Amino acid sequence: MGNAQDKPPGSGGGGGGGGGGTKSDHGTPGRGRRSWGPGGTTHRPPDKVVANGAQAGGGRVAGADQQQQQQVPGVTDTSYLDVPAGALPPPLARLKNEGNHLFKNGQFGVALEKYTLAINGCADAGVDSPEDLGILHSNRAACYLKDGNSADCIQDCTRSLELQPYALKPLLRRAMAYETLERYRKAYVDYKTVLQIDTGVQAAHDSVHRITKLLIEEDGPEWRDQLPDIPVVPLAAKQQHQAKPISAEQSQARAARLANEEARRREARFSVVKHEGNDLVKRGQFREAVDRYSECLRIKPDECSVYTNRAICFLRLNQYTEAKEDCDSALRLEPANKKAFYRRALAHKGLQVRHLVIDGGAAPPPPPEKRHI
16 A cells, blocks of 8 residues: 655645555655655645555456445445555554545544554554555655654654665655755755656756755855765665556656656757857858758747748748748738738749749849848
8 A cells, every 4th residue: 555645845746556455655756656745746845745545556456337336325435444555464454544545635634643553553563564664654754744744754754764775755755854944955865865766756856956056055166065975875776666667647747757858858959949040140141040940940830930030041042932931831820920921022022023034024133131030
């Protein structure tokens, strides 16, 4: 079952996951069978925590129609409470599952009590399962984080990491708690450790970028000298994390992140190439400018200004048909674009002059437009 998930500052996503009978924590940032707290996106100081309960992932296998037939109107389905939870005895597994369910429904204080009962019950029953105990502490840490109790969140995350070194979720939650307390150096170290385990955790990337700016302002150019040592994550820990299957939520979040990164790259390339085209026009290198503007249109085919810019190049190259076509394209995008109207008029005039010349006339070519980009 999953353990409580926290959204990192400003993050989106989170939610549901962990299959029944597993030992999963409330999701991992970036990958993992379960969805995780800090959903792999940008964030502010932690203010949102989302849970995923074991019942969301399974335990029982049934189609939607079958499940509806089994539900009795007016009777609450509590079957999720009996889903196995790792090596925990049934009474303790029930407490954990109940805590997950309460967390998912926003009852963080009551969920915290259930996790505490389960942790104390493990000691009383002699349960010696580092993975299950680590998950319980990490789940309770998520409750503390949601309630704004960063100090106890850090304590539980540290205990979880003693039981499961380099576990991703408690590392990320502890980093968020450190950041909330403005203990930026410790937060930086934990975020960088997270990124050694999974480079796809966008929340950690965003936090590192933000904290770096703060530390530069605070410590100056030698800010790195003030940092605690960043541990080197063993290869086995990385491989163990990478071997975990990715949940549907994490797969969607990763696809969205990659799409955003690609869009940023394309936007940056577009700006560079358009600027190069404008510079070439100013230097009178119209053929080369056409090539740059054509590349821009392959990146953003609906950018009106590029069509009008390329049109002036075609006019200067006496390619009036191509200039007219570019102006037509610009006017389809912006029907009131004055530059497109004016340059199309020049293209029409150039075509008329060319027709007169072909028929034996000697009319001069139309005056070229000034190079206003």
